[in-house]
Amino acid sequence: MMHHHKPPVDPAELEHRNVRQGEFWRDVPAYEHVDEATFLDHIWQGRNSVKTPEELFETIGTSVDPTFLEDAKEGFRRAPMAVRVSPYAIASIDWTRPYEDPIRLQFIPVASRLLPDHPRLTLDSLHEQDDSPVQGLTHRYVDKALFLPLQTCPVYCRFCTRSYAIGPDTENVDKAPLAKTTDLWKAAFDYIASRPEIEDIVISGGDTYQLAPKNITLIGDALLAIPHVRRMRFATKGPAVMPMKILTDTAWTDALTGVVERGRALGKDVVLHTHFNSPNEITWITQRAMALLFERGITVRNQSVLIRGVNDDARTMTTLVKRLSWINVHPYYVYMHDLVKGVEDMRTSVQTSIELEKAVRGTTAGFNTPLFICDAPGGGGKRDIHSFDYYDRENGIAVYSAPSVKPGQSFLYFDPIDTLAPEAQARWAVPELQERMIAEAVARGGAKVAALA
Numbered sequence: 443m444m445h446h447h448k449p450p451v452d453p454a455e456l457e458h459r460n461v462r463q464g465e466f467w468r469d470v471p472a473y474e475h476v477d478e479a480t481f482l483d484h485i486w487q488g489r490n491s492v493k494t495p496e497e498l499f500e501t502i503g504t505s506v507d508p509t510f511l512e513d514a515k516e517g518f519r520r521a522p523m524a525v526r527v528s529p530y531a532i533a534s535i536d537w538t539r540p541y542e543d544p545i546r547l548q549f550i551p552v553a554s555r556l557l558p559d560h561p562r563l564t565l566d567s568l569h570e571q572d573d574s575p576v577q578g579l580t581h582r583y584v585d586k587a588l589f590l591p592l593q594t595c596p597v598y599c600r601f602c603t604r605s606y607a608i609g610p611d612t613e614n615v616d617k618a619p620l621a622k623t624t625d626l627w628k629a630a631f632d633y634i635a636s637r638p639e640i641e642d643i644v645i646s647g648g649d650t651y652q653l654a655p656k657n658i659t660l661i662g663d664a665l666l667a668i669p670h671v672r673r674m675r676f677a678t679k680g681p682a683v684m685p686m687k688i689l690t691d692t693a694w695t696d697a698l699t700g701v702v703e704r705g706r707a708l709g710k711d712v713v714l715h716t717h718f719n720s721p722n723e724i725t726w727i728t729q730r731a732m733a734l735l736f737e738r739g740i741t742v743r744n745q746s747v748l749i750r751g752v753n754d755d756a757r758t759m760t761t762l763v764k765r766l767s768w769i770n771v772h773p774y775y776v777y778m779h780d781l782v783k784g785v786e787d788m789r790t791s792v793q794t795s796i797e798l799e800k801a802v803r804g805t806t807a808g809f810n811t812p813l814f815i816c817d818a819p820g821g822g823g824k825r826d827i828h829s830f831d832y833y834d835r836e837n838g839i840a841v842y843s844a845p846s847v848k849p850g851q852s853f854l855y856f857d858p859i860d861t862l863a864p865e866a867q868a869r870w871a872v873p874e875l876q877e878r879m880i881a882e883a884v885a886r887g888g889a890k891v892a893a894l895a
């Protein structure tokens with residue numbers, strides 16, 4: 443019998459284990475003299491967040507290309523989202539290459555890279571406001587509800603899917619109100635209690651990192667007390683942008699642990715969902731924070747957004763998935779970028795997602811392999827990227843249906859126009875041709891659904 447020996451592993455295969463070490467923040471001029479205890483203090487992180495171009499200039503100093511700084515100043519002015527970046531995120535950026543950096547790209551807008559919006563784009567792309575029975579609650583799927591108890595975040599993502607509501611008003615957008623007060627929370631709990639089909643609550647926002655510990659307890663215990671609620675997830679970008687809070691805001695971490703433990707005693711599952719997009723967001727601080735949650739038996743799952751220039755190549759996506767697995771975070775979803783305003787430069791095509799899924803599957807455990815999905819604009823809900831009824835690759839139109847969510851309707855996802863061939867780009871410039879391309883794609887998708895029925 444022949445034995446086949448695998449050749450020694452290529453060190454590049456282990457890249458995901460090279461988690462950043464040391465006092466890396468000292469490379470940033472403003473943090474040069476900041477010691478570890480200070481940098482790990484979540485209050486210091488919050489107080490020193492960068493919100494204006496002036497604060498950015500003071501923090502990163504004159505070492506950065508002045509063209510970039512001017513570009514960012516104009517970017518801040520034109521962005522639909524307010525800017526707020528934690529020192530941790532600032533320190534994770536490679537300031538020698540700010541244009542290419544995947545963390546800069548997510549949080550700091552630059553005017554020169556902005557592209558015109560797709561003509562079919564709307565501000566509330568997921569129609570969360572249409573499926574909302576009470577303010578701050580979206581009930582789209584039968585057994586799940588999305589609770590939005592607040593509208594602030596530790597850091598604002600440029601590409602926020604809720605830019606219709608999240609963060610302070612900007613020059614371009616007046617924000618819609620979500621459930622801000624405990625009275626509105628009470629109305630949401632009453633609605634959930636009145637609907638026996640709801641078993642699963644996503645608590646998002648805003649960001650649950652911003653909830654005071656007593657409110658983590660208040661919300662968690664109110665939901666645990668509803669007999670038919672069996673599952674709960676607290677959603678936060680926090681671990682990707684301010685992981686030290688898990689370590690130093692002990693009241694917050696203990697409040698979460700308390701809800702998890704009381705849930706466990708009741709036979710109910712309470713977990714944390716987070717949002718890492720780049721392997722560069724994960725450092726030794728993240729690893730230590732996730733180890734603490736792991737020790738306490740708290741499950742952490744990750745939902746990434748597929749973003750051009752951040753994670754849209756096979757090597758980066760694979761490194762991200764394997765690095766998350768390495769620190770005991772389960773990769774759950776990779777979303778197509780929502781069709782939101784002002785971020786056309788960050789979107790990719792459905793075809794890109796299909797190719798990435800193929801590249802990632804097989805590189806690690808199946809339970810750590812994320813599902814690549816499209817949260818169909820218009821309220822169709824999440825669809826497996828491969829499950830389109832029709833995909834016109836030439837014009838960048840994917841047609842999905844969602845029989846268990848909104849039967850009989852078609853939902854469309856549009857690839858970014860600048861990634862299409864010049865002839866297709868020319869067609870999108872003519873409104874009558876837009877209508878014709880879309881009608882044809884919908885008809886073909888409908889024909890496929892009818893043929894399968």
Ligand SMILES: *Cc1c(COP(=O)(O)O)cnc(C)c1O
Nearest residue numbers: 580581582583586587588644824
């Ligand atoms: C994403 C989402 C959920 C949760 O869906 P899962 O697929 O279970 O993660 C629930 N409600 C709304 C409105 C959502 O957008």
